[in-house]
Amino acid sequence: MKILFVGSEALPFASTGGLADVLGALPAAVKRAMGEGGDVRVVLPMYRCIKETYLKRCRKVCETHIPLSWRRQYMGVYAYEKDGVTFYFIDNEYYFNRPALYGDYDDGERFAYFSKAVMEMLRWLDYYPDVLHANDWQSALCLIYLKRQYGSLPGYRDIRTVYTIHNIGYQGIYGFETLGDVFGLCDWDRGIVEYDGCVNLTKGAIVCADRVTTVSPRYAQEILTPYYSHGLHHILQMYQDKISGIINGIDVDYYNPASDPALDASFSADSLDGKAVCKAKLQQLCGLPQKPDTPLVAMVSRLASHKGFDLVQRVIDEILQDDIQFVLLGTGEKPMEQFFAALAQRHPDKVCVKLCYDKALSKKIYAGADLFLMPSQSEPCGLAQMIASRYGTVPVVRETGGLYDTIKPYNQYDGSGNGFTFANYNAHEMMDALRRATALYRQREKWQAFVVQCMAVDFSWDRSAQQYIEIYRAL
Numbered sequence: 001m002k003i004l005f006v007g008s009e010a011l012p013f014a015s016t017g018g019l020a021d022v023l024g025a026l027p028a029a030v031k032r033a034m035g036e037g038g039d040v041r042v043v044l045p046m047y048r049c050i051k052e053t054y055l056k057r058c059r060k061v062c063e064t065h066i067p068l069s070w071r072r073q074y075m076g077v078y079a080y081e082k083d084g085v086t087f088y089f090i091d092n093e094y095y096f097n098r099p100a101l102y103g104d105y106d107d108g109e110r111f112a113y114f115s116k117a118v119m120e121m122l123r124w125l126d127y128y129p130d131v132l133h134a135n136d137w138q139s140a141l142c143l144i145y146l147k148r149q150y151g152s153l154p155g156y157r158d159i160r161t162v163y164t165i166h167n168i169g170y171q172g173i174y175g176f177e178t179l180g181d182v183f184g185l186c187d188w189d190r191g192i193v194e195y196d197g198c199v200n201l202t203k204g205a206i207v208c209a210d211r212v213t214t215v216s217p218r219y220a221q222e223i224l225t226p227y228y229s230h231g232l233h234h235i236l237q238m239y240q241d242k243i244s245g246i247i248n249g250i251d252v253d254y255y256n257p258a259s260d261p262a263l264d265a266s267f268s269a270d271s272l273d274g275k276a277v278c279k280a281k282l283q284q285l286c287g288l289p290q291k292p293d294t295p296l297v298a299m300v301s302r303l304a305s306h307k308g309f310d311l312v313q314r315v316i317d318e319i320l321q322d323d324i325q326f327v328l329l330g331t332g333e334k335p336m337e338q339f340f341a342a343l344a345q346r347h348p349d350k351v352c353v354k355l356c357y358d359k360a361l362s363k364k365i366y367a368g369a370d371l372f373l374m375p376s377q378s379e380p381c382g383l384a385q386m387i388a389s390r391y392g393t394v395p396v397v398r399e400t401g402g403l404y405d406t407i408k409p410y411n412q413y414d415g416s417g418n419g420f421t422f423a424n425y426n427a428h429e430m431m432d433a434l435r436r437a438t439a440l441y442r443q444r445e446k447w448q449a450f451v452v453q454c455m456a457v458d459f460s461w462d463r464s465a466q467q468y469i470e471i472y473r474a475l
Helices: 018-037 107-125 137-150 187-193 201-208 217-222 233-238 273-285 309-319 334-346 359-368 384-390 401-406 427-441 444-455 462-474
Strands: 002-006 039-045 059-068 071-082 085-091 131-135 160-165 198-200 211-214 243-245 296-300 325-329 351-354 371-374 394-398 420-422
Touching: 002 018, 018 039, 018 085, 018 131, 018 462, 039 107, 059 107, 071 107, 085 107, 107 137, 131 137, 131 462, 137 160, 137 187, 137 201, 160 201, 160 462, 187 201, 198 201, 201 233, 211 217, 211 462, 217 243, 217 401, 273 296, 273 359, 296 359, 309 334, 309 427, 325 359, 334 351, 359 384, 371 384, 371 427, 384 394, 384 401, 384 444, 394 401, 394 427, 394 444, 420 427, 427 444
Parallel strands: 002 039, 002 131, 039 085, 131 160, 160 211, 211 243, 296 325, 296 371, 325 351, 371 394, 394 420
Antiparallel strands: 059 071, 071 085
């Protein structure tokens, strides 16, 4: 079976968030599960940020010019082999030789070009997958183009499609002046993409896809409701029979405290001594007193309102009255950055705030902290809680989306669970969950056993890959 994943980012090549983790690990897991019977490939844009070490090992497989509405644009295709998976990179410096992956005024045109290039690439390579698996709005047009423009052509007509929604908040919404001029669609395509008076690429992909998945079972239910759907619930309810949720995994080789070169000391569930070293080094790096018996609470996140930072802002001064330390890594909304920068200035002996994106530092925080706080208002899947568990840092989460599916609350009577949870989006419920966690932390033997229990949970991609393979085979 031939599977082609399409997306806008993937580790280790280009990354801004969870999509990169998924496309960096899921294809390899699918390939491992399918063995010799699986031909698994991934296609991405060739961004400026891709390291030269990878580019030097690429081979050019084709170059041509392709149509997009009234334009003809250059397309180069390069191939790179990794973990049994072929990665293709679409080369066009006008669209992708830029400082950032997203955020430009012409993102709609850039990813329309990318989607069109994927369609054209197939005929140039004479490679037609059995299943094309697109991810998020940046590759939604692949499914629309396939259905509306390419589906009757030889090779294309037998391709089946899966569309994964990683975050329903980002839908690819544009004015109708873009329909023909930017996206190269016709008036008779209008009904496919029209929603709420706009072109909505996610809506079009949902209509055109054979199957739609989200990144957790809970989130698949939540997005059918107005509260979580960002206005798209009417379409999702209409097509809910083809929607399912599959929880993401993490790359357990990349996130492995026993072999991670970013850590100051290695450790595992069998020997936690190295975690104490990581905590001491993290406290030193953050300019905090090296107190081994003081619980260290961490957050690694974009500073956005839906991540629950308004809850933290509401009660953090009260929380800091306890014997506790707090470390935050991330960037985002300026008022939140300013609030937490000021918090660190007020409490230099208890709070460290790093307003940046730093992958290596994030791993030091995952390994060195005792508790990991994720009080999200919405969380499609969340990877940070799984990474934290892998590094022996106990999650404290709100019961939403993938947080609900992956973290089960500690039961004080039988010791079961793998974290601490709270149900309502309420600052004092969050604080109560955090204090229940720190109370267990001070019972050292029970805490050590619970840390080992958290680390033992299998968050690998193996189970999720099998679920995707079942969908592919059914199609």
